[in-house]
Amino acid sequence: MPQSPALCSPEPTTDAAPAIFVTVAVPWRGGAHMLPRHPATHNAQAQSGWKAVRYAPRNHGIPAGRHLRPSLGRSNPRQTCQSTATLTLQTADFSLHSLAGRVDVGGQACRGPAAGESHSAGSEAGAHAAVGSGLGGLERVQQQRLRLHRHHLRLAAGARCWALSNNMGITGAIPSVIGELSHLRSLDVSNNNVSGPVPTSVGNLTRLESLFMNNNNIYGTTASIFSNLLPLRRLRNLDVSYNLIIGAIPLAIGSLGQLQSLNVSDNISGTIPPSIGNLTLLEFLYMQDNFISGGIPLALSNLTSLKVIEMSANKLTGQIPAELSNLRNIEAIDLGSNQLHGGIPPSLSELTDMSYLGLRQNNLSVTIPPAIFLSCTQLGLVDVGNNSLSGEIPRAISSTKCQFVVINLYSNKLQGTLPRWIANCTDLMTLDVESNLLDDELTTSIISGKKKFIFWSHDDNSNLDPFFVALSNCTSLQEVEAAAVGMGGQLPSRLGSLLLRNMWHLNLVLNAIDGPIPASIEDMTCMTLLNLSSNLLNGTIPMSLCRLESLERLVLSNNALTGEIPACIGNATHLGVLDLGNNHLSGEIPRAISMSTEGWWFLVLNLYSNNLRGTLPRWLANCTTLMILYVENNLLDDELPTSIISGMKGLMYLDLSDNRFRSHDDNNLEPFFAALSNCTSLQDARGTLDELPS
Known part of the structure; x- marks a missing residue:
């Protein structure tokens, strides 16, 4: 996880003019997608640090944490x-x-x-x-x-800034007396529990340059709040994001002509007024996570100082204006998760300083303009996944060093092969091309030397050894995602030694991989997710899997595995998901399981459609967090597990059918249904009785 830069580092100054600040400093916070948030300070680390943040790929299993971004709510008071x-x-x-x-x-x-x-x-x-x-x-x-x-009045954090921490739990409304601080230049109450409206007296702070009120419970309409702010003609930084404000951006926003950064995220609706084009000094514009509708106004093309546009997760419609090419200082554009249609304007290739282009989850079609890959020499993150783009991936990039760190092209209609220039992208961390129409072989030269995450799509190949040998050259490799790509053949017997020991995620679901699971997999000691489901695997489950002490999710369902479930599987104290359904497993469900320091925390236990015998193990009664228990279509012979079920207070789905369960005490089902009543989240319960009550 990235570390936040220093909150402030005031430089001594001999400037005799007094400086007055009220500030509550803000650390980095989570957000929907990775974009920088501009601090009021000219801190090079803060402004460039976002480029080094790891852009995690889309997650196909339990959702991972969302991408972080630096906060806008920062100030750099002078020490006078x-x-x-x-x-x-x-x-x-x-x-x-x-x-x-x-x-x-x-x-x-x-x-x-x-x-x-x-x-x-x-x-x-x-x-x-x-x-x-x-x-x-x-x-x-x-x-x-x-x-x-x-x-000089300052509330800041740390020994050098005398700061009031942002998590001080400040509550209540902003007092109207704040308007008497007529020389105040910076006011920051972000990340607290401030509630109530913005007092009209804030309009008296005519020397105010920075106002940060984000992440509170401030309420009111945009019309009332901005009417109070209109007298602040010196205002350069304004952040009212993540509050309880409703309404559209008023036309009067254009009167705040000195604004350099504006953040109204997670508050507003309506359309973007054309008067926003009057904010010609604006450099950072954040409007994500709103209900903004209508098109992208052409007036945005007037904001030639813009460096960042963040409008993702709205309801924007229409086409991307070609006039955005006027924004020659732009570094990052994120219009993802909207309803935009049409093509990607080729004129965006004129934005030669652009390093991030996010257009994912729209209705964009046509081809990816090759000129963008050729001319935007700083472009490092491209995310255009989940659209309807067709044609080929651009076949050429700039002759300078490849800058790409993230290439997300998933869920489109792209054809052809992977371009060979990808082999030169030594800093590439994410290559996601799944769910396209690509027709290619495993190109080991492209994979070799890549870092962190790989998402792959290719045609059938019966010899997987070269592919995994190439992966072994990726010295920082942590995740391999190759789901439903037609991969065939057997896993190499030396798999564990080929895939580096810091590998934590291997997903090869929905392929045609056959043969046994190699015992060498025990060498992948950092593995937390192993998903080999829906293949043609055979043989037994190797006992070496029990040595993966960090394993959290083991998914081997829909194969042809035989033999017994290794009793030692219970030694994996972090295991939360065990899915072995639809195989040919026999024997009993393991009778014992180790308890982690946090207790039993199974979430999913899928053992359906096997040949398992015996009874349900009594340790299941301790799995209070278990949500799914599927053991249907086996040969279990037991009484209805009344005592077991009564302990599963989080159970949502239960299937005991097609076994030999019978009721206790002369077919009296009342205790069993009484036990089910403790499962307050239960949505679906199925079962058949070996002996029906008369």
């Missing part, structure tokens, strides 16, 4: 004065300069230097007073009529 009195706000410091008289903050009294007293630089006077949550303390400070317009 020394602290002579300190009031402690929980874990941070509230610093005032030339504090005069008695101040009551949060019900605690502090005494600073009296008027006229002098102190040497760096001396500490006054006392520390604990201040409770809430903005009331700020209001009480203001009521003391301190001349804050002449001094």
